[in-house]
Amino acid sequence: MDVAVKNFPGIVKQMPGGSFVVSSVDDIINWSRSNSLWPLVFGTSCCAIEMMAAASAKFDWSRFGFEVARATPRQADVIICAGTIVYKMAPVLKRLYDQMADPKYVIAMGACTISGGPFFYNSYSVVKGIDHIVPVDVYIPGCPPRPEALIHSLLELQRKIRNESIASPGRKSA
Ligand code: SF4
Numbered sequence: 001m002d003v004a005v006k007n008f009p010g011i012v013k014q015m016p017g018g019s020f021v022v023s024s025v026d027d028i029i030n031w032s033r034s035n036s037l038w039p040l041v042f043g044t045s046c047c048a049i050e051m052m053a054a055a056s057a058k059f060d061w062s063r064f065g066f067e068v069a070r071a072t073p074r075q076a077d078v079i080i081c082a083g084t085i086v087y088k089m090a091p092v093l094k095r096l097y098d099q100m101a102d103p104k105y106v107i108a109m110g111a112c113t114i115s116g117g118p119f120f121y122n123s124y125s126v127v128k129g130i131d132h133i134v135p136v137d138v139y140i141p142g143c144p145p146r147p148e149a150l151i152h153s154l155l156e157l158q159r160k161i162r163n164e165s166i167a168s169p170g171r172k173s174a
Pocket residue numbers: 045046047048082083084110111112113117118142143144145
């Protein structure tokens with residue numbers, strides 16, 4: 001059995017002249033969505049360099065279906081926030097998030113995005129955690145996290161999406 005058939009959600013029965021599949025709508029939709037995530041990249045400082053590396057030839061996140069990085073929220077379903085978020089920037093981030101179509105996801109990459117990082121203390125301008133602005137689906141700790149960590153977080157997001165239900169988005173399917 002080839003890899004594509006083995007990874008297909010549901011039961012694939014081979015028979016002479018073809019095969020048939022038994023599955024659920026949830027499994028098919030989640031499988032399709034999780035394998036075609038389009039990221040909106042929101043890189044503000046050093047973590048963004050690691051994010052760029054994840055998309056480059058050496059790490060190549062397109063191997064997993066995250067290839068089409070967008071520059072507009074209307075064509076993206078996951079926003080990757082990589083770097084320090086300052087209060088001046090917070091309304092812009094919120095607007096971008098609001099302009100993304102549902103269902104949408106957020107990845108917080110690096111200590112600065114998660115908590116303010118080294119700027120947690122003695123800074124008047126840095127937001128102490130992106131979750132004060134938008135809901136976060138996957139956190140990537142580190143300063144900076146490596147590209148492998150970003151790819152791992154996207155795989156974790158895929159796993160999360162595969163457990164959703166179209167009847168109640170964000171919840172595990174029955
Ligand atoms: S977590 Fe570290 S590497 Fe990432 S933006 Fe902050 S200071 Fe830079």
